[in-house]
Amino acid sequence: MPPFSSKPALLSLLAGTLLFTGCHKQDVAVPAPVAPPTRPLTGAERSTVSSANDFAFQAFDKLRTASPAGNMCISPLSISAALTMAYNGADGSTKAAMKQTLGFQPLTDTEINEAYQSLFALLGGLDPQVTFTTGNSIWYGQQYRLQAPFVQANQQYFGATVRPITFGVPAATSTINDWVNTQTRGKIATILNGTTSNDVLYLINALYFKGAWTYRFNPQNTRPAPFYQENGTSANTDFMSLTTGRYRYFRDAQQQVIDLPYGNRRFSMTFVVPQGQSTLASVAARLTRTQLNTWLAAADSTGQELRVPRFKFAYEEGLNGMLRQLGMGEAFTPQANFSRMLDGGPSNLYISEVKHKTYLEVNEEGTEAAAVTSVGMVTTSVPMATLINRPFLFLIREKSSGAILFIGQLVNP
Numbered sequence: 001m002p003p004f005s006s007k008p009a010l011l012s013l014l015a016g017t018l019l020f021t022g023c024h025k026q027d028v029a030v031p032a033p034v035a036p037p038t039r040p041l042t043g044a045e046r047s048t049v050s051s052a053n054d055f056a057f058q059a060f061d062k063l064r065t066a067s068p069a070g071n072m073c074i075s076p077l078s079i080s081a082a083l084t085m086a087y088n089g090a091d092g093s094t095k096a097a098m099k100q101t102l103g104f105q106p107l108t109d110t111e112i113n114e115a116y117q118s119l120f121a122l123l124g125g126l127d128p129q130v131t132f133t134t135g136n137s138i139w140y141g142q143q144y145r146l147q148a149p150f151v152q153a154n155q156q157y158f159g160a161t162v163r164p165i166t167f168g169v170p171a172a173t174s175t176i177n178d179w180v181n182t183q184t185r186g187k188i189a190t191i192l193n194g195t196t197s198n199d200v201l202y203l204i205n206a207l208y209f210k211g212a213w214t215y216r217f218n219p220q221n222t223r224p225a226p227f228y229q230e231n232g233t234s235a236n237t238d239f240m241s242l243t244t245g246r247y248r249y250f251r252d253a254q255q256q257v258i259d260l261p262y263g264n265r266r267f268s269m270t271f272v273v274p275q276g277q278s279t280l281a282s283v284a285a286r287l288t289r290t291q292l293n294t295w296l297a298a299a300d301s302t303g304q305e306l307r308v309p310r311f312k313f314a315y316e317e318g319l320n321g322m323l324r325q326l327g328m329g330e331a332f333t334p335q336a337n338f339s340r341m342l343d344g345g346p347s348n349l350y351i352s353e354v355k356h357k358t359y360l361e362v363n364e365e366g367t368e369a370a371a372v373t374s375v376g377m378v379t380t381s382v383p384m385a386t387l388i389n390r391p392f393l394f395l396i397r398e399k400s401s402g403a404i405l406f407i408g409q410l411v412n413p
Helices: 043-066 076-087 092-102 109-123 148-158 170-183 280-286 289-298 320-332
Strands: 072-074 130-141 161-165 199-212 223-228 234-242 247-251 255-261 267-274 300-302 305-309 311-318 350-362 366-378 385-387 392-398 404-410
Touching (some): 043 072, 043 092, 043 109, 043 404, 072 350, 076 130, 076 148, 076 199, 092 320, 130 148, 161 170, 170 199, 199 404, 247 289, 267 289, 320 350
Parallel strands (some): 130 161, 305 385
Antiparallel strands (some): 130 199, 223 234, 234 305, 247 255, 247 300, 267 392, 311 350, 392 404
């Protein structure tokens, strides 16, 4: 796995231009699998997905604006799941601010937790050609006791592993990182660089996704061609070519939207590529839940050749600043109220760090992606071919629920 950069950059948009020409070996057409009917979402699930998606676009915008020139990928579902476990221990104005930031009004706590439980169960069983797993854990200093309702909620609804541990010794770091490595199937080996005796608990969510394209790219058609940066430079990269297959496509004067399905079409990767004089920033500024739905509703099915860069990268970022900007600032101060976490321990808990790591690989077979979010708590202290050859944005979505699993940008493949 490529090393994480210490100050990585953020997500990017897809772009289209006529690129290389030449003869390609034609793929053999394979009938597309048909997705079986799925149950409709409950009202609470729909509200939770909508809130999580709005949070996705807001978080993406803040992180992208802070560091616009690099590759970026976040899992809003992982971030919101980890923060919701922390939310189950919050109270007062801290809880209200977290609920506002995560968009949970007007749901009750039980409705929020039940929605995550049922949504994760739904996502894990929709497509035999897609693997989606999630794991949650709570690690707390063995000198503390956790309040029973906090533990019960996170075990019941998030299936959380809850374990005491001795912070400040190397074994604590390796134990937690081993759990992360297992949950992400080796794609993210670590989330913590170390712990200290001041640490009280860590709440961690891990997601893993692996999906095979509905129509595979023939590796024999993959060949190098220029990928054009917004600063006017270009560099050769390997472009995959889909010559037999179908995907949904929309184009206007500002952007192209390509929706490429996995497996039985429940999941897809959606590319949003600047068009003409549009920039990655200008397209990103228009990207909202409503706008994405409008573009996708206007998309038509096409079988024209599709050329996509093959890419792989890892991303790491602290989320404290972004979450403060979105309204959760109190949770990071000694004035925070997480009084529903510990039993008989210090009441001045606050969040010291929200850390996020992702891994993403897109190749001829499909996509493999993983994400980990940790919440640390302490006490006071359109041509012949559709071509994506410039920076672009991307999303991995489950289409029946609308849930956004990953969102990002590719600036340099």
